[in-house]
Amino acid sequence: MATVEFRQASRIYDPTRPPAVNRINLNITDGEFLVLVGPSGCGKSTTLRMLAGLEPVDEGQILIDGEDVTETRPRDRDVAMVFQSYALYPNMTARQNMAFALENAKMVKATINERVEFAAKMLELEDLLDSKPSAMSGGQRQRVAMGRAIVREPKVFLMDEPLSNLDAKLRVSTRSQILALQRKLGTTTVYVTHDQTEAMTMGDRVCVLKNGILQQVDTPGTLYKNPGNTFVATFIGSPAMTLIENVRIQSSRAVILHDALEQDLKMPPSQMEKVHTDKVIIGVRPENFNVVSVNEKPSEFALPLRVDIVEHLGAEAYAYCTPLFPEESDLVVRGGRVIVRLNRGVKADSGDTLWINMDEDGVVFFDPETEINLDYL
Known part of the structure; x- marks a missing residue:
């Protein structure tokens, strides 16, 4: 040894x-x-x-x-x-x-x-x-x-x-x-x-x-x-983490906006101090997306995704989706695809619309210029 x-x-x-x-x-x-x-x-x-x-x-x-x-x-x-x-x-x-x-x-x-x-x-x-x-x-x-x-x-x-x-x-x-x-x-x-x-x-x-x-x-x-x-x-994780660019920072909060509704991503103050722009990149694992509804627009905040493929892996299923953000939205999904793990009881097929939000505890924040995790800066 x-x-x-x-x-x-x-x-x-x-x-x-x-x-x-x-x-x-x-x-x-x-x-x-x-x-x-x-x-x-x-x-x-x-x-x-x-x-x-x-x-x-x-x-x-x-x-x-x-x-x-x-x-x-x-x-x-x-x-x-x-x-x-x-x-x-x-x-x-x-x-x-x-x-x-x-x-x-x-x-x-x-x-x-x-x-x-x-x-x-x-x-x-x-x-x-x-x-x-x-x-x-x-x-x-x-x-x-x-x-x-x-x-x-x-x-x-x-x-x-x-x-x-x-x-x-x-x-x-x-x-x-x-x-x-x-x-x-x-x-x-x-x-x-x-x-x-x-x-x-x-x-x-x-x-x-x-x-x-x-x-x-x-x-x-x-x-x-x-x-x-x-x-x-x-690179690490299968399926991969989804990266969303241009998430806004306003009033000392990182928020995602859609249809006049918003979700506060609970960005830690220690990371907020390290950001020198009004935007940030976030990373979300498939299991940290929450499916709010399928094919029915909810009254609460949620982002719409079109289901392209559902991958069934026995005990788990993953939906590979295209974001349906409005043209005026600044949000950009890197690679153009969001991967969502479908919890037991959620039924979705190709062509369906998923409405999702995020588990704030599972969101990772990256500096938009260096692309380094703000936790490490």
Whole structure:
């Protein structure tokens, strides 16, 4: 087990273009399961490869257990990496694949056998130790790749999208196995994925990247409830948070107006003090919209939405809607779509009109200029 620290670490492929990884500062505690997440091309795999020593660090430093490993060879960093493509030797059995690195290190045969048997039992691979990769399923191959990392007993596990080649059902079961395994071993783990659901269910903390720049590092719950900026707000969560621009601030209140009626969004005074314009961006999760009525205009404040699609997910249903704001309204819904979770008992179909308001406790306020959550300014 070990701590990991990135200090202003950058990877620059082309000096004429922005860095692939741009001055990342990140501290990973001993035994932590940290997930790097972001869209394709954001720099998450490059960050992992920098830690592994497979990519150079052009600026800054990387430390493992307080020791600067920026110029250290990959083999001397005491880290083990699990790749997306499994990277198993096809002519070797599972046992031979798992033992290969230990044999190269001239380890005693009895110790090698002990470690391989231990890893195989933990990963439920005992019946496959004498099988070659061609005779295994994708999930079994991935477990062999993990076993090869486990037998090395490294300071840090590095996992680069290890589940992306598996089908949906196997991906769910395998991620729970990985998490249980990490909890049992207590090894510091850095895990890369583009799947934000995977990130939220696995990580002790989640690090969100965009264009090589670290956006926010926090617990999954904080990222969901109190995202640091509008990018994190819309990237984390499925379905995504709805962003509404040009919400007015008047008389020291943030209000939404419609048909001479209004809803006070109960913006905290501490955030109100940080706003330097008369408008603000708000973010609302699907579960924080309240359906006031369907197809019948209410007498109380409510905003009208046209239902485009209703997505049924077993116990839950989500309505994907287009706002029906009047032309004179300043309100702009980013992306042009509002997503509302339909509570039990609410019936709505495509073409219906939903009338909604917001649960004030679930509204997040963003600065209109920087798009940073006002709670963090």
